[in-house]
Amino acid sequence: xxxxxxxxxLRASDLATVGLEGLRGRPLRALLSALGIAIGVAAMVxxxxxxxxxxxxxxxxxxxxxTNLLTVAPGTSLVGQTSTLxxxxxxxxxxxxxxxxxxAVGLVPDATVRRNDKIDSSTTNGIAVQAARTNLLGALSGxxxxxxxxxxxxxxxxxxxxxxxxxxxxGIDHAGEHVYIxxxxxxxxxxxxxxxxxxxxDRSALIxxxxxxxxxxxxxxxxLYERSTDAAVQSVHDVLGFTVNPEHPEEVQISRPSDALTxxxxxxxxxxxxxxxxxxxxxxxxGVGIANIMVISVLERRQEIGLxxxxxxxxxxxxxxxxxxxxxxxxxxxxxxxxxxxxxxxGYAASRGWPLALPGQTIAAAALAAVAIGALAGIYPxxxxxxxxxxxxxxxx
Numbered sequence: 001x002x003x004x005x006x007x008x009x010l011r012a013s014d015l016a017t018v019g020l021e022g023l024r025g026r027p028l029r030a031l032l033s034a035l036g037i038a039i040g041v042a043a044m045v046x047x048x049x050x051x052x053x054x055x056x057x058x059x060x061x062x063x064x065x066x067t068n069l070l071t072v073a074p075g076t077s078l079v080g081q082t083s084t085l086x087x088x089x090x091x092x093x094x095x096x097x098x099x100x101x102x103x104a105v106g107l108v109p110d111a112t113v114r115r116n117d118k119i120d121s122s123t124t125n126g127i128a129v130q131a132a133r134t135n136l137l138g139a140l141s142g143x144x145x146x147x148x149x150x151x152x153x154x155x156x157x158x159x160x161x162x163x164x165x166x167x168x169x170x171g172i173d174h175a176g177e178h179v180y181i182x183x184x185x186x187x188x189x190x191x192x193x194x195x196x197x198x199x200x201x202d203r204s205a206l207i208x209x210x211x212x213x214x215x216x217x218x219x220x221x222x223x224l225y226e227r228s229t230d231a232a233v234q235s236v237h238d239v240l241g242f243t244v245n246p247e248h249p250e251e252v253q254i255s256r257p258s259d260a261l262t263x264x265x266x267x268x269x270x271x272x273x274x275x276x277x278x279x280x281x282x283x284x285x286x287g288v289g290i291a292n293i294m295v296i297s298v299l300e301r302r303q304e305i306g307l308x309x310x311x312x313x314x315x316x317x318x319x320x321x322x323x324x325x326x327x328x329x330x331x332x333x334x335x336x337x338x339x340x341x342x343x344x345x346x347g348y349a350a351s352r353g354w355p356l357a358l359p360g361q362t363i364a365a366a367a368l369a370a371v372a373i374g375a376l377a378g379i380y381p382x383x384x385x386x387x388x389x390x391x392x393x394x395x396x397x
Contacts, residue, residue: 034333036286041337049345057354098232104221131212147175147190155208287373294381330374
């Protein structure tokens with residue numbers, strides 16, 4: 001009787017060498033197989049990373065702009081008529097404990113702004129003409145892109161400051177130009193940057209409070225902007241309506257502009273589960289591709305399997321060989337996907353000027369999922385290879 005050689009225990013290094021042999025022999029096939037996993041991991045890391053970066057950027061904007069700004073606007077009466085804010089509302093609000101600043105704008109009715117007097121007066125371009133207090137920019141933490149904001153001197157003359165959107169719609173990018181408002185020529189003394197907490201100012205043409213009276217402005221503010229200390233925001237909010245209109249506080253609308261940014265950040269977080277699901281679907285598709293390739297690999301390498309079995313390799317060693325190959329293939333694809341996803345996050349954060357906030361848990365979960373899917377994809381091909389007897393494998397060549 002011929003004695004078969006005893007099975008030799010494979011060391012980890014030997015197992016890795018044997019397992020990677022199939023990948024080195026077919027590099028293009030391995031690359032295409034790993035690509036599916038890389039796409040899935042990149043989708044998970046990239047999509048969740050973009051959401052995380054966006055949230056970090058919004059939080060940074062909120063911290064810079066502050067959450068202590070409240071706006072007051074007239075509501076409607078019980079009979080459905082639009083209310084008005086009292087002319088002394090600003091002074092009353094400024095006396096509330098904790099208030100650090102109050103400013104206002106007032107809509108100038110029937111006034112439109114046009115690039116020249118040849119344009120029909122009914123063409124508004126969605127731009128509102130508003131009287132503005134000289135301290136408005138400070139209250140809103142806004143910045144002037146060109147020129148200067150209204151002051152006590154320019155506010156008495158036909159001077160106008162354009163919001164960012166208004167300037168774009170009128171084709172004006174710097175101060176010094178002229179526009180036609182209410183049948184008069186106004187000099188553009190300033191152009192504003194976008195004001196995140198007051199988008200209505202972006203679509204406005206701001207003129208001096210005192211000069212606006214000559215265009216039919218009645219002196220009633222249509223929006224108050226109030227700043228207070230962070231600790232006093234809620235207490236100020238609670239008494240603001242009664243202070244502005246003691247007789248009918250229910251006719252006063254109070255809002256906190258920063259809540260919109262906070263809600264946007266919360267919405268980005270809510271989408272994370274959807275992004276993870278999309279990435280997981282792509283990962284599963286990549287896993288199916290790896291399983292298919294491994295089954296084909298087993299069929300193509302039956303001679304190798306039979307030879308190794310006849311030389312003493314156990315079923316367990318054959319199983320580990322193909323499992324190692326499948327997991328390695330998936331792990332390499334996962335690593336490539338992580339790199340691609342992080343590059344997407346880095347590029348997006350740099351383009352927006354936002355801090356790079358990496359989704360650490362998602363990166364770890366994506367890498368582990370890639371390895372797990374690689375193991376699952378390799379179980380059936382590995383078991384199929386291990387079930388082959390030496391005579392079956394060699395007889396099929």
